[in-house]
Amino acid sequence: MNMQSAIVALVVLGCGLYALWVLLPLAARNWVRRVVLRQPARAADGCGACDSCAAPASPSGGKAAEHVVRVVRH
Amino acid sequence: MATRTIANWQDRLATIMVAPLMTCSARLPVYALLIGAFVPDRAFGPINLRGLTLFVLYVAGVVSAMAVAWVFKRVWHRSGYQPLMLELPPYRAPGLRNLVLGLWERTRIFLRRVGTIIFALMVVLWFLSTWPVPPDGATDQAIRYSLAGQLGQLLQPLVAPIGFNWQIAIALVPGLAAREVAVGALGTVYALSAAGDNVAEQLAPVLAHSWSLATAYALLAWYVFAPQCLSTLAVVRRETNSWRYPLAMLVYLFALAYLAAFVTYRVALWLGA
Helix, strand or coil: HHHHHHHHHHHHHHHHHHHHHHHHCCCHHHHHHHHHHHCCCCCCCCCCCCCCCCCCCCCCCCCCCCCCCCCCCC | CHHHHHCCCHHHHHHHHHHHCCCCCCEEEEEEHHHHHHHCCCCCCCHHHHHHHHHHHHHHHHHHHHHHHHHHHHHCCCCCCCCCCCCCCCCCCCCCCHHHHHHHHHHHHHHHHHHHHHHHHHHHHHHHHHCCCCCCCCCHHHHHHHHHHHHHHHHHHHHHHCCCCHHHHHHHHHHHCCCCCCHHHHHHHHHHHCCHHHHCCHHHHHHHHHHHHHHHHHHHHHHHHHCHHHHHHHHHHHHHHHCCHHHHHHHHHHHHHHHHCCCCCCCCHHCCC
16 A cells, blocks of 8 residues: 555545544444543533534433423513 | 423424424525526516525425424324414514624534535545446446445435436435535535546536436425434434434435425426426
């Protein structure tokens, strides 16, 4: 394998791993963090991270429906 | 996430199930490419025809969401009428500063995605479209012998009734991860399918030359309905705490997309497109 092929292989592998990591569901990412990287799992984001949205984590952790009672004043 | 404010579970579920039908910004690159390539830039009464086409695509998403929600609440999860009261903010005329800030924010987010996940997926797709190299004495395009080319040809019988060729079939696969990847995928596939100097040609004229009008409209119809956003399905799984609903969503959206593309393609062919 010449130098050019080795660089191409590295770039493709790096891009593939990056894309896999970004597209992996949070639960699977947390499993990799806990088991492989031995890091603490992260809480769910406020949304699905569409468009790289940086919304804050939801207080409920995205589990149950919140019963919202609004008081309307006009 | 926004459905958490809906107290009734049946209503909330119906809203979750139809949310992907609302046109999001990720569909815009595909719409812009296909409308720019196929819809003529002329007036239709007082309205530009391209603008009208884009508006119709948005309306199609809204109308189909209402229809699906109606069916969902009357067939699968029957529920009675539930009153809903929401506090709406006062309507104001948009300020120029806010408009510019919003545009800048969306552009920045999109450019970031182009430089990260879309670029990474395009590199992987390029590799899959060029490896393995064609055998000695091969006369066909090199991409046909690659992994992506073989996958595209495998999927072609499935998508042929809706007017898609094997290049579109390849582009649909990475487009499953995120819709906006489809434009880059089409560019990569057509660049590798072309020979010699044609590689550097712009994508829109290449598509206009390669596809019929019926195929373009069928692909637009496909993109109105197709579930091409993995993060949406992941959030539905999280919000419903079940695999049942994201799987049901995946199946019904694919069925709807296929049906819409099929009807659009056949009607366009019938009208002579």
